[in-house]
Amino acid sequence: MESIAKIIGQRVAFGALTLWIVSLIIFAGVQLLPGDIATELLGQSATPETVAALRKSLGLDIPAYLRYFDWLRSILQGNFGTALANGRDIAELIEPRLFNTLLLAASAAVISVPLALIGGIVSALYRNTFIDRAINVVTLASISFPEFFVAYILILFLAVNAGILPSLSDVDQSTSALGRLTAMALPALTLAVVVLAHMLRMTRTSIVNLLGNQYIETARLKGLPEWRVLVRHALPNALGPIATVIVLNLAYLITGVVVVEVVFVYPGLGQLIVDSVQKRDIPVVQACSLIFAATYVLLNLTADVLSIVMNPRLMRPK
Amino acid sequence: MFSINRGDVDYEDLQLLKKLVHMNGDALVSVTGAKDSWPENRDTLLNIRNLRIEATVYPPGESPKSVILVDDVSLTLKRGRVLGLIGESGAGKSTIGLASMGYGRGGVKITGGEVILNDRDILKIGASGMRKLRGREVCYVAQSAAAAFNPAHRLMEQVVEAALLHGMATRAEAEKRAVALFKKLGLPDSETIGRRFPHQVSGGQLQRVMTAMALCSEPDLIVFDEPTTALDVTTQIEVLAAIRDAIRDTGVAAIYITHDLAVVAQVADEILVLRHGKLVERGMTQQIINHPHEQYTRALVSVHHIDHKQNDGGNAPVLSAKGLTAGYGDGAIKVLRDVSLDLHTGQTLAVVGESGSGKSTLARVITGLLPPLAGSIQFDGRQLPPLLGDRSKEDLRQLQMIYQMADVAMNPRQTVATIIGRPLEFYFEIRGAERDRRVAELLDKIEMGKDLANRYPAELSGGQKQRVCIARALAAKPNLIICDEVTSALDPLVANGILKLLLQLQRDEGVAYLFITHDLATVRSIADSISVMYRGQVVRYGPKGQVLSPPFDPYTELLLSSVPEMEIGWLDRAITSRRMESAGN
CATH class of the missing domain: 3.40.50.300 (P-loop containing nucleotide triphosphate hydrolases)
Structure with a gap:
């Protein structure tokens, strides 16, 4: 058990290191953006004096590395600063948006993860038959299309033609829980279709890869039906790689939703980042990017820990 | 005209004899004796007739072709008896062993013959019939127990699985039986060893747990596929003795597959010698070891007789x-x-x-x-x-x-x-x-x-x-x-x-x-x-x-006394002297 605590400790340390490097890259990247926030905010007609004054008030005249350390320090204190566009506190601005994005991601995950696991097992059970091939073709086709295309197809069929779901997902604090669910249905479905294939294929491959093992033969020679051989004897050993892929896809659900949120006008973090880039609202862009990066790191960490916890050889040394 | 009394011969032998002397359409043999005094398959558990097994191979650059792995092999096994299958790799030993469970590895298919187990041809009972038989009537003990146990489950879970699946015992009963089997097979901590995962147990112990797993659903037949080959020689002797005693005490019949004639001589009543998928010779253990008929069997028996005079070598x-x-x-x-x-x-x-x-x-x-x-x-x-x-x-x-x-x-x-x-x-x-x-x-x-x-x-x-x-x-x-x-x-x-x-x-x-x-x-x-x-x-x-x-140091003595000798009864003597020695210490 001691060694596991050590491994997890190491992973956490690496995660923190990654986040720090990411913060450097984000900051450097934003510096490289063409144009200047002060000119952008004041417009073409601003006099050089007003621009210089604004630059000074925004702290843009201080050398970049000093601004970086200032930024890093305030983030570590939980202070993301204020938005340039409207002067609101960024943490306050992000909070409801993050909640919306997480809710959307969770709904997509609730649809896609069980489907992927069941589909993967069915595909492995009927491997190399018509059923397997059909599942293969459908899922591969679904990831081959860009997300916005899937989104528009779903809108066409479910919103325009059938008219059962709204094509706009405009929600706010006042929306009821049921209203939220209906509003989120289409974006959640789109995301689920997009991430399903990867998880499903991985589940199938991980299970099929284990079928050559001697213990699978042992299970078959006990007279177990094939589905029990897969679920009881192959699946527990395949959970490590499957969990990794699921978690990576969850991370994608949170960070990759930008396009889908824009298509459905869903007030999530993706929308916010797109708006802020347009407005050159640098502090907001930086904060959102950092949250995305933190989500990735955190979920990867979860995947690592999960695959350790699910391996009895690591959990119970001799 | 031959006259044969039912009481004098085995059913199988008689059938063979009848076949042979039926050649000209005239029955040249008459059978005497009361018919019911000799119920036909009374003792026969397994009867394999003219078994033919093929596999599809994919040679690089050529079209797939079918190769014959086992050709026209017949054997019978009576209840409670042990049949040794011996031969080199590629002789078809494991393939025949698995065929007795109706199972073929990979692309291996049984393409001819009959496998009659408990009075029915198991090749004709379909996939679900076969599943009911596996783990219940026939169980399998693999060569490498380390690979044959699922690393994700505790030992007990795997040992009782077949008995529970076939509804032969409640969990409590099955676990009780498993613990009794662990004890019988000489496993340490028999009460708690089932709670461990496979990687927490040594190779020799795992092989015993695997034997307990096979015995747990009280099958009629166990197929042992080289169960001691992967073990060290000093471990092998203990495991071999444990397996042999378990077979004796439970009265289960067994097919014991090995390439080591000295090992099979310790456990088998009868031996079948195979080569290239064909039957070479069949006989009682005593006969195969001491008076082999076939050239190939003789070569197997005398395999280690190389004449090498000790060379004292140069001085440098x-x-x-x-x-x-x-x-x-x-x-x-x-x-x-x-x-x-x-x-x-x-x-x-x-x-x-x-x-x-x-x-x-x-x-x-x-x-x-x-x-x-x-x-x-x-x-x-x-x-x-x-x-x-x-x-x-x-x-x-x-x-x-x-x-x-x-x-x-x-x-x-x-x-x-x-x-x-x-x-x-x-x-x-x-x-x-x-x-x-x-x-x-x-x-x-x-x-x-x-x-x-x-x-x-x-x-x-x-x-x-x-x-x-x-x-x-x-x-x-x-x-x-x-x-x-x-x-x-x-x-x-x-x-x-x-x-x-x-x-x-x-x-x-x-x-x-x-x-x-x-x-x-x-x-x-x-x-x-x-x-x-x-x-x-x-x-x-x-x-x-x-x-x-001699005189030996204790380890060399142990090592030398553990090497199986091609002699019936060697195992008993070796184990007895080992027990006496450890009692004396």
Whole structure:
């Protein structure tokens, strides 16, 4: 058990290191953006004096590395600063948006993860038959299309033609829980279709890869039906790689939703980042990017820990 | 006209006789005796008739074709009896064993014959009928228990699984039975061992748990597929005795598959000798061991009789290791402790020990792959640099190596000629026609035809591959060849051929061998001096005659007494004397 605590400790340390490097890259990247926030905010007609004054008030005249350390320090204190566009506190601005994005991601995950696991097992059970091939073709086709295309197809069929779901997902604090669910249905479905294939294929491959093992033969020679051989004897050993892929896809659900949120006008973090880039609202862009990066790191960490916890050889040394 | 009384013959024999004497359409045999005094299949549990098994193979670059693995094999097994299946790899032993469960590995298909188990042909009962029979009427014990247990589940869960699946016991009953079986099979902590995961239990113990798993659903038949082959010789004897006693006490019938005739002689009532998927000979154990009829069986029985007179060797040691200590992880784990050895020109020094005794580490130290923590190596009178990178080309040339797995010791994309010719180019810069001539010469020395020069390793048999590796080592004209378990992966008869070849080459070329092995029979046939290793130390060292004669140290005695002898009743005697000794201590 001691060694596991050590491994997890190491992973956490690496995660923190990654986040720090990411913060450097984000900051450097934003510096490289063409144009200047002060000119952008004041417009073409601003006099050089007003621009210089604004630059000074925004702290843009201080050398970049000093601004970086200032930024890093305030983030570590939980202070993301204020938005340039409207002067609101960024943490306050992000909070409801993050909640919306997480809710959307969770709904997509609730649809896609069980489907992927069941589909993967069915595909492995009927491997190399018509059923397997059909599942293969459908899922591969679904990831081959860009997300916005899937989104528009779903809108066409479910919103325009059938008219059962709204094509706009405009929600706010006042929306009821049921209203939220209906509003989120289409974006959640789109995301689920997009991430399903990867998880499903991985589940199938991980299970099929284990079928050559001697213990699978042992299970078959006990007279177990094939589905029990897969679920009881192959699946527990395949959970490590499957969990990794699921978690990576969850991370994608949170960070990759930008396009889908824009298509459905869903007030999530993706929308916010797109708006802020347009407005050159640098502090907001930086904060959102950092949250995305933190989500990735955190979920990867979860995947690592999960695959350790699910391996009895690591959990119970001799 | 023959007249036969039912009471005098077996049902099976009679059927055969009837068939034989029915030839001209006239019954030449009349059977007397009351019909009901002789119920037909009363005792017969398994009756395999004219079994034919085929597999589809996919040779590279050719269209798939069907090969016959088992051809026209018939056998019968009575309740409570043990039938030994013996033969080399590829003889179809495991295939027949699995066929008795209606199972074929991979693309293997049963294409002919009948497998009658408990009075019905199981090849005709369909997939679901077969599932009901597996794990209930027939159970299987695999060669490597370590691979046969699922690493994700606790042992108990796996042991009771079949009994629960077939609804033969409640969980509580099945677990109680499992614990009783653990106890019977001599497992330590029988109450709690079931709570462990497979990786927490040693190989020998795991093999016993696997036997308990097979016995737990109280089947009529257990197929043991080389259950002790992967174990160390001192562990094998205990497991073998545990399995044999369990078979006796529970009255289960068994098919015992092995390539080791001495092992099967300890457990089987009857033996079936197979070769290339065909039946060679069948008989009672006593008869097969003592009076084999067929040439092939005779060869199997006398496999280890190589005549090798101990060679006292030249006076100059070619290799002299002094106080070698080596280990891994910066010396945190010491694998070799203070090992000293001398090997004289043209001699064979056998290093013998169980897995984990440090034999292979010794080879790694001598070849320079693992620099020792302490000690020195003298080679041909000069100090050998400890690190491979510091050794001269001449040092490298004089010390060659042959490995256990010839398969992975050769580049699969090079031809035999390239493989053998490489040392000629590298050490002697011989190229072109001269190289081809030398390669042909070497092929001749290893008793292989010149036409094999253009083959790839995949197109050679196991024995041929090992011969090519020998030729490659020989091409460098070394003074010393390290042979690391070179015959362990080979069938006994093929291994015998390799050993004879090595001895012949030693006589012709005067090369010395450092022969690493766990097999004492091999040591007996080829060594001039022996070093017995145990936990990284040399416990006994000297000329062969001296090492193998009493008085023994306790470990060597244990090792020698554990080697199965081709003699019925050896196991009982060995176990009894072992128990008495441990009681005396």
